[in-house]
Amino acid sequence: MSRVIIIGAGGVGNVVAHKCCQESAVFADILLASRTVSKCEAIVQRCLARYPESNIQGVAVDANQDDALDQLLGQYQPALVINAALPYQNLPIMRACLRHGAHYVDTSAPEPDPEKYEMFAYHWQFELDEEFKKHGLTAALSFGFDPGVTNIFCAYAKKHWFDEIHSLDILDCNAGDHGRAFATNFNPVTNIQEVIQPGYYWENGRWEKIQAFSESCVYDFPEIGPRKMFLIYHEELETLVKRLPGLKRARFWMGFTETYMKHLEVLRNLGLTEMEPIEFDGAKVAPLEFLKETLPDPAGLGKGYKGKTNIGCLFEGVYQGESRQLYVYNVCDHEAAFSETGSQAISFTTGVPAMIAAKLVLEGAWNRPGVWAPEDFDPDPMMDALETYGLPWAVEEEVSCVT
Ligand code: NDP
Secondary structure, three states: OEEEEEEOOOHHHHHHHHHHHHOOOOEEEEEEEEOOHHHHHHHHHHHHHHOOOOOEEEEEOOOOOHHHHHHHHHHHOOOEEEEOOOHHHHHHHHHHHHHHOOEEEEOOOOOOOOOOOOOOOOHHHHOOHHHHHHHOOEEEOOOEOOOEHHHHHHHHHHHHHOOEEEEEEEEEEEOOEOOOOOOOOOOHHHHHHHHHOOEEEEEOOEEEEEOOOOOEEEEEEOOOEEEEEEEEOOOHHHHHHHHOOOOOEEEEEEEOOHHHHHHHHHHHHOOOOOOOOEEEOOEEEOHHHHHHHHOOOHHHOOOOOEOEEEEEEEEEEEEOOEEEEEEEEEEEEHHHHHHHHOOOHHHHHHHHHHHHHHHHHHHOOOOOOEEEOHHHOOOHHHHHHHHHOOOOEEEEOOOOOOO
């Protein structure tokens, strides 16, 4: 029976709130805090309508402000904070958890910015490892689907299915249709920054860099069929290549439709995907932040969204002296996700693992002081829980390859 704060009232925060209310025996007291309090209140109303026995309230907070976080955590005294806001809030919220004795869970890491700092994204969060250990607190990083469940699939494959994994391809395919000309499925600023950066993959012990969208493949997905996929850099590769001994190659592929690619190309050509502020009417504005305001709110895409996602890991390696290849994946239906929570499948597949990770930390199975990537935990309890909370997984042994 624990008190938790969920920070962020977007599509993902909405799913986390619903799933915590579903488990009111663990999440006895829930505070949903975000920048725009009306969004918290709308989610609270939906949660109470579906789970009338749950105990949830909404409140405003600006998680970039240390004093606002101190007031929030000081008054509410949560056992754990789930950060469902943006990766820019990871560090302020982690530090507030240290000051107020709360465990911490989030869903993603900030995008690397090679112009300003090093290529990879987790560095700052792992620097807090000693502090978390000293305070006896657990920080479970990046528990969405990818990163998150994809890391857990890797840990599970290493533990149960392979003696050595030689090749890893993470495949993220959204075959859904939201009916809009152009929209991103999660926060437009983080989504667009993620896909336009150079593509990195790991081969023979080093990182190879390619131009954005310069490598593609077609993969034949279970329940979806063939889809064109592009090689992009994604944060889970950073930790996975260090934790899978014997790995020779690791890549991440994401599917984009031609319409999405066409719009993105035009927006890039117009300079609207830049984060460097420009002056407009006496004010400094980052073009991408401005663009975000003109695009559909990802949290509002759910109604009428049709089709499915298929996200999974394709492994090649060796088991008991024989070579082995398999694909482990989840299929999530946008309409089913929406009818349960009011959010589409991308938010659903992100919010469910965040709740499960929080539950495992609070119940003790994953109470492990320090700062950890998902694959640092025993994967079995999460693999057991995924189907219970709406994300069943499946394995195929006869798989097509990514070439
Ligand atoms: P949204 O933009 O819909 O929601 C973000 C929420 O955070 C908004 O409610 C926003 O408030 C709030 N917020 C932003 N800044 C602050 C702040 N300073 N203080 C308090 N609240 C703040 O994004 P999503 O819900 O779609 O996604 C949330 C995050 O989840 C993404 O940024 C992404 O990194 C991660 N994600 C991870 C995935 C995975 O598989 N690992 C997949 C998809 C997303 P306001 O409403 O006022 O703007």
